[in-house]
Amino acid sequence: MAARTTGGGSSSRTTDPLHQAADLEQDLARIASMNVDRLRAEWRRVFGSDAPPAFSKDLLARAIAYRLQEQVLGGLSPAAARLLRSLAKPGVEPPRQVKVGSVIVREHKGVVHEVLVVPGGFCWQGKTYDSLSTIAKMITGVTWNGPRFFGLRSKKAEADDDAPTAGASEALAADVRRRPGRRSSLRSLAGASGANR
Numbered sequence: 001m002a003a004r005t006t007g008g009g010s011s012s013r014t015t016d017p018l019h020q021a022a023d024l025e026q027d028l029a030r031i032a033s034m035n036v037d038r039l040r041a042e043w044r045r046v047f048g049s050d051a052p053p054a055f056s057k058d059l060l061a062r063a064i065a066y067r068l069q070e071q072v073l074g075g076l077s078p079a080a081a082r083l084l085r086s087l088a089k090p091g092v093e094p095p096r097q098v099k100v101g102s103v104i105v106r107e108h109k110g111v112v113h114e115v116l117v118v119p120g121g122f123c124w125q126g127k128t129y130d131s132l133s134t135i136a137k138m139i140t141g142v143t144w145n146g147p148r149f150f151g152l153r154s155k156k157a158e159a160d161d162d163a164p165t166a167g168a169s170e171a172l173a174a175d176v177r178r179r180p181g182r183r184s185s186l187r188s189l190a191g192a193s194g195a196n197r
Contacts, residue, residue, distance in 0.1 A: 024072045031061050104150045
């Protein structure tokens with residue numbers, strides 16, 4: 001079995017997942033008991049650089065604990081990493097998360113369309129689809145950004161770019177500018193807390 005060394009000591013530890021989990025628990029308990037000077041030394045060992053001087057004892061401990069957990073359990077999923085990168089860009093609105101069980105309601109050309117959020121997709125007219133954009137295209141006949149069509153983007157984002165994507169006819173583009181009777185809403189089967197935002 002391969003061995004690894006963790007912590008400040010020279011103990012040898014196995015790469016067996018059960019032993020790694022036990023070792024991680026010991027490391028986290030050890031970090032929680034450290035004073036700020038020991039945490040700064042541990043930071044140098046774990047990150048290979050000096051700790052930022054403004055970091056408090058609590059923040060040092062949390063960052064070190066996270067790094068150790070990441071090494072044993074793995075880091076962020078690619079989707080979570082993309083979301084965090086998008087949040088770092090100024091002016092970029094985070095995607096709106098809608099809970100399973102929510103119903104998205106959109107009126108288009110006098111017809112009310114209800115979409116139920118289900119695990120793994122969206123149910124419209126008895127069929128489940130992977131994306132709201134697919135449903136929006138079926139409703140309108142042209143390519144739309146689904147969250148925009150169903151009103152899941154903020155008013156600012158909608159005002160900045162409130163039109164269907166390339167391929168829409170002039171008549172539809174004029175209809176979008178007029179928007180007579182356009183209504184979108186979101187409600188939950190479980191109550192008012194159906195959408196995260």
